[in-house]
Amino acid sequence: MAEKLIVISGTKEEQYVSLLAQLRSLLEGETDLIANLANVSAVLKDAFDFFWVGFYLVKEDELVLGPFQGTLACTRIKKGKGVCGIAWQEATTQLVADVDAFPGHIACSSLSRSEIVIPLLRGNEVWGVLDIDSDKLGFFDKTDQCFLEKLCNDILSKLCQK
Ligand code: SME
Numbered sequence: 035m036a037e038k039l040i041v042i043s044g045t046k047e048e049q050y051v052s053l054l055a056q057l058r059s060l061l062e063g064e065t066d067l068i069a070n071l072a073n074v075s076a077v078l079k080d081a082f083d084f085f086w087v088g089f090y091l092v093k094e095d096e097l098v099l100g101p102f103q104g105t106l107a108c109t110r111i112k113k114g115k116g117v118c119g120i121a122w123q124e125a126t127t128q129l130v131a132d133v134d135a136f137p138g139h140i141a142c143s144s145l146s147r148s149e150i151v152i153p154l155l156r157g158n159e160v161w162g163v164l165d166i167d168s169d170k171l172g173f174f175d176k177t178d179q180c181f182l183e184k185l186c187n188d189i190l191s192k193l194c195q196k
Contacts, residue, residue, distance in 0.1 A: 039053065039056045039057070039060070039077055039080075039081075040052070040056065041053065041080065041081045046082075046177050046178070047177055047181070049081060049082075050177070050178075050181035051181075053077065053078075053081055054181060054184060054185055054189065057074065057077060057185065057189060058189050060073070061073075061074070061189060061190075061193060065193075067193055068100070068101060070190070070193055071089045071100055071101040071190070072101035074089075074101075074185070074190065075087045075088050075089065075101050075102050075103045076103055078103075078166065079103035079104065083168075084104075084166050084167065084168060085104060085143070085145060085146060085167045085168050085169040086102065086103070086104030086105060086107065086142070086143065086146065086165070086166065086167040087102060087103050087104060087164075087165075087166050087167075088100065088101060088102020088103065088104065088107060088164075088165055089101055089102065089154075089162055089163070089164055089165070090111060090118050090162055090163050090165060091161065091162040092122065092160060092161050092162055095112070095113060096110045096111065096112055096113075097110065097111040097112075097113075097118055097119065097122060097162070097163065098110055100162065104143075104167070105142070105143050105145075106142070107142045107143075108140060108142050111140065115138060115140065116138055116139060116140035117130055117133070117136060117139055117140070117149050117151045117165070118140070118151050118163050118165050119138075120138075120151075121151040121152070121153045121160075121163050122153060122160050122163060125153050125155065125158065125160050126153065127150065127151065127152045127153065127179050127182075127183060128149070128150065128151045129150050129174055129175075129176075129178075129179055130148055130149045130150070130151075130174075131148050131171065131172040131174075132147065132148060132171055132172070133146055133147060133148060133149050133167075134147075136149075142167075143167070145169045146167040146168070146169060147168060147169055147170055147171045147173070148167070148168045148170065148171055148172055148173045148174060149165065149166065149167045149168070149174070150165075150166050150174040150178055150179065150182065151163050151164070151165045151166075152164045152179070152182045152183055152185075152186045153186070154186050154187070154190055154191055155186070155187050155191055156191055161191075164182060164185075164186050164190075166178075166182070
């Protein structure tokens with residue numbers, strides 16, 4: 035794996051296009067899922083002004099904390115609980131402009147103000163979620179959703195073919 039990715043300046047869309055192209059080729063060279071998820075969380079945290087970036091992986095009837103960048107986080111989330119558990123249950127992205135307005139939101143940090151959670155899909159099955167938090171209200175939009183869904187389901191789900 036190359037030692038660094040280039041984060042270009044420009045619009046958020048241009049940054050995502052550049053970053054996803056680089057990630058796609060970098061991840062192709064490594065088969066270990068945890069290593070790849072760890073690097074993806076590091077790259078996203080580095081490229082954008084996110085407060086917390088990480089993965090929760092489905093293990094039996096729970097989501098269990100996986101590779102992440104940021105502050106201490108809760109380790110286990112039940113299906114249907116919190117933003118992550120709803121994303122798993124519904125198998126749809128949850129874009130939350132104000133976490134205080136989301137019933138059942140699990141506050142791992144009081145600094146988190148908005149959040150996006152994207153399910154990782156293998157066919158119709160959810161095998162994990164990508165969770166990103168911001169310390170700013172309304173930080174995520176449809177551009178984030180579109181590119182993060184591409185990352186999760188065009189790139190990452192191909193790495194998890196078990
Ligand atoms: N806020 C999430 C919990 C995970 S932390 O944000 C890292 C939720 O409500 O599911």
